[in-house]
Amino acid sequence: MVFWQLTINALDPAAQVAFWGPALGYSSTPPTAPDTTWWDLYNFRLGDDETFEDRLFDPDGLRPPIWFQETDDPRTVANRIHLDLYVTGRDRRLSIDDKIALVDSEVVRLVSLGATELSRARSSDEEERAGDSYYTVTLNDPEGNVFCVA
Numbered sequence: 001m002v003f004w005q006l007t008i009n010a011l012d013p014a015a016q017v018a019f020w021g022p023a024l025g026y027s028s029t030p031p032t033a034p035d036t037t038w039w040d041l042y043n044f045r046l047g048d049d050e051t052f053e054d055r056l057f058d059p060d061g062l063r064p065p066i067w068f069q070e071t072d073d074p075r076t077v078a079n080r081i082h083l084d085l086y087v088t089g090r091d092r093r094l095s096i097d098d099k100i101a102l103v104d105s106e107v108v109r110l111v112s113l114g115a116t117e118l119s120r121a122r123s124s125d126e127e128e129r130a131g132d133s134y135y136t137v138t139l140n141d142p143e144g145n146v147f148c149v150a
Contacts, residue, residue, distance in 0.1 A: 003036070003038050003064075004064055005064050005065045005066065005067055006064055006065075006066045006067070007066075007067045007069050008066065008067070008068050008069065008145065009068075009069050009070075009071040009073070009075075010054075010068040010069065010070060010071065010143060011070075011071065011072070011074060011143055012143070013053060013054035013068035013069070013070050014053045014054065015142055015143070016068040016141070016142070016143060017052075017053060017054065017055070017056055017068060019113050019114050019115070019141055019142050020056055020066065020068075020141070021056050022113055023085070023110055023113060023115075023141075024056065024066075024085070025059070026056035026057055026058055026059070026066065027051075027056065027057055027058075027059050028051035028052045028053070028055060028056055028057070029046070029050065029051050029052070029057065030042035030043050030046065030052075030055075030057045030061075030065070031057055031058065031059055031060065031061030032061075033061055034061050034062075036061070038065075039061055042055070042057070042065070054067060054068045054069070054070065055067050055068070056068075074143075074144075075143065075144055075145065078146070079145055079146045082145065082146045082147050082148065083147040083148070084147070084148045084149075084150060085106070085147065085148065085149045085150070086150055087102045087103060087105075087106045087149060087150070088102050088103065088135075088150060090150075092131060092132075095133075096122070096123065096128055096133040096135060099133065099134070099135045099150075100122075100135045103135050103136070103137055103149050103150060104137075106149050107137045107139065107149055110139060110149065111139075114141070114142040115139040115140060115141055115142070115147075116139060116140045117137060117138075117139050118138040118139055118140060118146070119137070119138045120135075120136070120137050120138075121134075121135070121136045121137075121138075122134070122135050122136075123135070134150060135150065136148050136149070136150040137149045137150075
């Protein structure tokens with residue numbers, strides 16, 4: 001298996017870390033476990049500093065890290081890739097009302113962190129009767145990068 005990280009160009013990496021850290025439950029300090037060469041390298045690069053200003057890590061060390069690579073070029077076209085945050089766990093057993101409540105609650109939290117809401121989408125009555133309901137809110141992060149909450 002190949003270790004990978006998500007790299008996102010950013011005008012202000014520290015501001016992106018301040019938003020996405022709480023949004024994802026990630027930390028700007030690399031984990032100490034599991035014992036891997038990658039976590040060892042990140043902890044070595046950290047040196048005497050307490051945190052990175054441009055990187056985020058899963059505190060459990062299981063999911064990929066994120067690096068906000070500084071750039072002078074603002075985003076001018078649509079994202080070719082974006083994050084979907086599944087606060088519903090994609091659990092088909094949840095009613096549409098429960099999905100809406102979970103998503104809306106998370107959207108309120110993310111907006112308080114600096115996100116901007118763009119649109120909402122809900123499954124049709126037919127899809128809901130068939131047991132395939134969904135509810136999604138599309139947002140921008142503080143630099144205008146699109147992401148979804150479902």
